[in-house]
Amino acid sequence: MEKFEVNILGCGSALPTTRHFASSQVVNIREKLFMVDCGEAAQLQLRRSKLKFSRLNHIFISHLHGDHCFGLMGLISTFGLLGRTATLHIYAHKELERLLEPQLEFFCKGMSYKVEFHAIDPTKAEVIYDDRSVSISTIPLRHRMPTCGFLFQEKQTPNHIIRDMVDFYKIPVFELNRIKNGEDYVTPEGTVVPNNRLTIPSDPARSYAYCSDTICHKSIIPQIKGVNLLFHEGTFAQSELARAKETFHTTAMQAAEIAKEAEAKQLVIGHFSARYEDESILLKEAQSVYPNTLLAKENMRIIIN
Numbered sequence: 001m002e003k004f005e006v007n008i009l010g011c012g013s014a015l016p017t018t019r020h021f022a023s024s025q026v027v028n029i030r031e032k033l034f035m036v037d038c039g040e041a042a043q044l045q046l047r048r049s050k051l052k053f054s055r056l057n058h059i060f061i062s063h064l065h066g067d068h069c070f071g072l073m074g075l076i077s078t079f080g081l082l083g084r085t086a087t088l089h090i091y092a093h094k095e096l097e098r099l100l101e102p103q104l105e106f107f108c109k110g111m112s113y114k115v116e117f118h119a120i121d122p123t124k125a126e127v128i129y130d131d132r133s134v135s136i137s138t139i140p141l142r143h144r145m146p147t148c149g150f151l152f153q154e155k156q157t158p159n160h161i162i163r164d165m166v167d168f169y170k171i172p173v174f175e176l177n178r179i180k181n182g183e184d185y186v187t188p189e190g191t192v193v194p195n196n197r198l199t200i201p202s203d204p205a206r207s208y209a210y211c212s213d214t215i216c217h218k219s220i221i222p223q224i225k226g227v228n229l230l231f232h233e234g235t236f237a238q239s240e241l242a243r244a245k246e247t248f249h250t251t252a253m254q255a256a257e258i259a260k261e262a263e264a265k266q267l268v269i270g271h272f273s274a275r276y277e278d279e280s281i282l283l284k285e286a287q288s289v290y291p292n293t294l295l296a297k298e299n300m301r302i303i304i305n
Contacts (some may be wrong), residue, residue, distance in 0.1 A: 002030045002133075004154060004206050004304040006229060009045035011270035011296035013235055013249075014067045016040075021298055022067040023271060025231070026051055027152055027208060030133045035059040036150055036210050042071035043078050049299050053082060058129065060136070061092035062212065063122065063147035069096065073103055080111040087114045091128055093146055094119035122148035125223055139223055141214035143248045149211035151224060159199035169193055206304045209264075212271045215245065216254040221262045228304045230259050231296070234269030237281050252282035256289035270296030 005028040012020030022039020026046070033056040035042070046053060061069050072090070079088060090096070097117040104115060120128050120138055123146065129136040132155060139149035158180035166176070171185055179185055185193040209224040212233035224230060234252030236244045244251050250258075252269050259267035267290055272279050279295055286293040294302070 001203050001305070002154075002157065004029050004208070006208060006231070006268075006302045006304065007049050007051060008268075008270065008296045008298060008300040008302075009042055009049060010039050010298060011272060012039075012067070013271050013273050014065065015274040017274045019277070020272060021045055022070065023212065024068075024071065025210065026056065029152065029154065031055060032131075032133060033057070034134075034136070034152070037062055037068040037212075038071040038075060039067045040070045040074075043075045045298065046075075049301070053079065054084070054086075056088075057086055058089045058091070060128075060150050061090065061096060062141075062149060062210070063143060063145055064093055064096060064099070065145065065213070068213075072100065073107065076104070076111075076115060077108055079113065080108055084113045087116050089116050089118060091118045091120050093122060120148065122146040137223075139209065139211060139220050141211060141220070142217045143213045143215065147213060149209060149214070149220070151227070152208040152210075154205040154207065156205040157202040159195070159202055162198055162200060165198045169198075171198070208304060211258075213248070214250060215248040216250045216258070218258060218261065221258060224262045224264065226263050226265075228265045229268065229302060230262065230264040230266070231268045231270060232258060233271035234282050234286060235271050235273050237276075238285055240273075252286040253289055256286040256293060259293070260290045265292070266302075267293040268296050268302065269293060272296075 007026040009024035010021030021041045023037045024039045024042040025036045027034045123140050127137050135153045137151045139151055141147045141149050179198055184195050207227045208229045209227045210231045232255040233250050234255040235249040236251045238251050238253045255269050269286055283295045
């Protein structure tokens with residue numbers, strides 16, 4: 001099975017604590033690294049997670065609150081010091097380019113690589129990145145400013161060839177790609193050999209949804225239906241429901257309700273309020289609704305099977 005992992009670099013909320021770093025994650029799909037949000041100390045956490053800087057070419061910013069993007073300038077500068085040459089692609093609300101341009105001009109003039117900004121519309125669910133391995137779409141969320149989550153959808157790989165059957169039917173090499181993609185084989189004598197005799201289905205395609213920051217917003221459920229892994233903010237306990245509504249955040253129990261209705265295979269909650277020295281109360285509340293829930297923690301690596 002090809003690699004599909006989520007690395008948690010930071011899972012705290014806006015107020016710094018000694019226990020958690022600001023929001024940042026790296027999704028590893030077939031050794032391509034995609035960063036989601038880039039709070040302060042993201043580059044330090046990249047080092048601690050033993051992730052290769054050179055494989056990170058795409059950064060996705062959910063919204064322009066500082067705890068989700070204040071680490072960008074430091075990371076961009078470090079890439080320059082490392083002699084990077086590959087273009088760095090940043091996907092974010094259009095205002096980010098305007099905000100960073102003066103800093104790039106002042107701190108990174110003459111840099112060895114290019115930073116390319118891709119403006120996204122947080123109010124629309126649309127594909128913003130696509131390659132042979134994965135498609136990445138925006139998930140419109142509701143927060144105090146324009147915000148979106150991101151849905152990573154792995155591309156289905158071709159079927160696996162059964163070598164013994166290929167040898168038995170003496171199938172030419174030039175036919176193999178066609179057969180991998182589901183077509184039958186016709187022998188020189190005109191006999192049709194069904195595809196299911198020649199191949200084994202590949203593993204089902206996997207998916208990951210990142211949803212932070214947002215008030216409880218059940219409109220996202222159709223888009224994330226059946227995801228293998230859902231990261232959803234669970235900033236507050238249910239006793240702080242009024243505060244969650246006031247600040248446009250979600251309680252851990254609400255996050256679990258969304259995971260349950262979306263039929264997610266697994267839920268990870270994060271973006272913890274600084275008021276909690278022990279997040280076990282959040283985990284307990286979430287698991288009372290959706291048992292297959294994990295607490296995010298720094299340098300946690302979740303393998304999506």
